[in-house]
Amino acid sequence: MVKELTGPEKGPERSFEIVFHNLGLRSWIECSLCSDCPREDAKGCCYYNPTYYPTDFAYLLANAPEALEVIFSMPRITVLEEYMSVDRLEDKDGDFRCQFHSLEGGCRWAPELRESVCRFYVCPGCSIWEEEGIGIWKEFFDRLEAYEMEVNRALSQELKARGLDMKSNPVEYFKQLEVIFKADWSFEPDWCKAYPRKQKFILKRPMRYGKEWKL
Numbered sequence: 001m002v003k004e005l006t007g008p009e010k011g012p013e014r015s016f017e018i019v020f021h022n023l024g025l026r027s028w029i030e031c032s033l034c035s036d037c038p039r040e041d042a043k044g045c046c047y048y049n050p051t052y053y054p055t056d057f058a059y060l061l062a063n064a065p066e067a068l069e070v071i072f073s074m075p076r077i078t079v080l081e082e083y084m085s086v087d088r089l090e091d092k093d094g095d096f097r098c099q100f101h102s103l104e105g106g107c108r109w110a111p112e113l114r115e116s117v118c119r120f121y122v123c124p125g126c127s128i129w130e131e132e133g134i135g136i137w138k139e140f141f142d143r144l145e146a147y148e149m150e151v152n153r154a155l156s157q158e159l160k161a162r163g164l165d166m167k168s169n170p171v172e173y174f175k176q177l178e179v180i181f182k183a184d185w186s187f188e189p190d191w192c193k194a195y196p197r198k199q200k201f202i203l204k205r206p207m208r209y210g211k212e213w214k215l
Contacts, residue, residue: 014207018128019200020137021111024188025055025151027144028111028119029137031126035106038125038213041093045123046101049078051085054155055148056115058181061174067113074099081165082156116148125213131203140195151185158184 019030052071060068076087088096100109111119120141122128129138158180164173
């Protein structure tokens with residue numbers, strides 16, 4: 001689409017897709033605008049330090065252990081007792097970039113490998129929650145966020161009760177985490193089944209190009 005205006009002025013309206021994926025604890029929001037971000041700086045919203053919690057580790061241990069090895073081999077990470085973060089790195093422009101972000105194609109991490117902020121986030125410029133019919137998904141992701149916090153808290157408490165944390169004994173921590181999650185939390189909560197498995201919306205919004213695009 002040809003852009004009529006640049007800078008802080010609003011450009012023409014532009015259509016894009018939002019797709020909601022109901023996958024229980026691995027649910028995510030897909031936005032077609034991400035691959036062609038209006039910021040035009042090949043960085044978009046990826047200034048964040050992805051932070052992984054017990055539910056993320058449990059999924060990766062069971063489904064993609066090789067991804068866990070990649071995460072812990074990143075150049076800069078911060079490991080605490082109950083969670084760890086992949087620390088952003090300074091970019092060539094003096095700003096910062098997520099280590100999973102590439103200049104060529106954006107996030108190089110598959111959605112199911114991302115932690116919850118990266119799976120749930122859509123930049124405010126898209127104003128997705130204002131769209132008619134999407135309220136049900138605001139409710140879904142609010143409930144999911146609360147549920148994930150509950151599960152993370154329960155897992156951390158049980159591991160702590162067993163004298164385990166990620167800093168002092170990571171091997172046994174992950175071994176026991178996998179066992180506890182499989183026994184107590186591997187089911188999909190019933191309330192998830194009341195929502196569609198997948199739903200797509202076509203939105204149209206006025207665009208601001210360059211760094212004036214709302215974040």
